[in-house]
Amino acid sequence: MIKPYLYIQKTKEKGRGVFTKEPIPAGTQIEVSPVLVLSNSDTQIVDKTKLHNYIFLWGARETRSCIALGFCSIYNHAYEPNCEYEMDFEAETMAIKTRRDIKKGEELSINYNGEIEDKSPVWFDVKRK
Secondary structure (H helix, E strand, C coil): EEECEEEEEEECCCCCEEECCCCECCCEEEEEEEEEEEEEHHHHHHCCCHHHHHHEECCCCEEEEEEEEHHHHCCCCCCCCEEEEEEECCCEEEEEEEECCCCCCCEEECCCCCCCCCCCCCCCCCCCC
């Protein structure tokens, strides 16, 4: 399930991103997408490819990874994200929910570190506001 008002658009600095055609209230689940779970050995292979930028660590011990089949892998990173994601290891899905009210036309973002407050460096340069 991906809300019909979401769309993908190129950005000036970050490549593609996910945006909204409508305002979205805080706490709205905007996406639930299936994932393809990769083994540890497959993760090591994918880490050497361009797909590295689109996978998420997976499992309680984060020994595997996954590729999300919806828009999940297109949301851009922010240290102050307006959305958060939740993984359901049993159902093999990822869900995206808004953290605050979102304006029409606004880009949606998540923290790639997995935890909202985690300001640890990621594997690319991030422009901070």
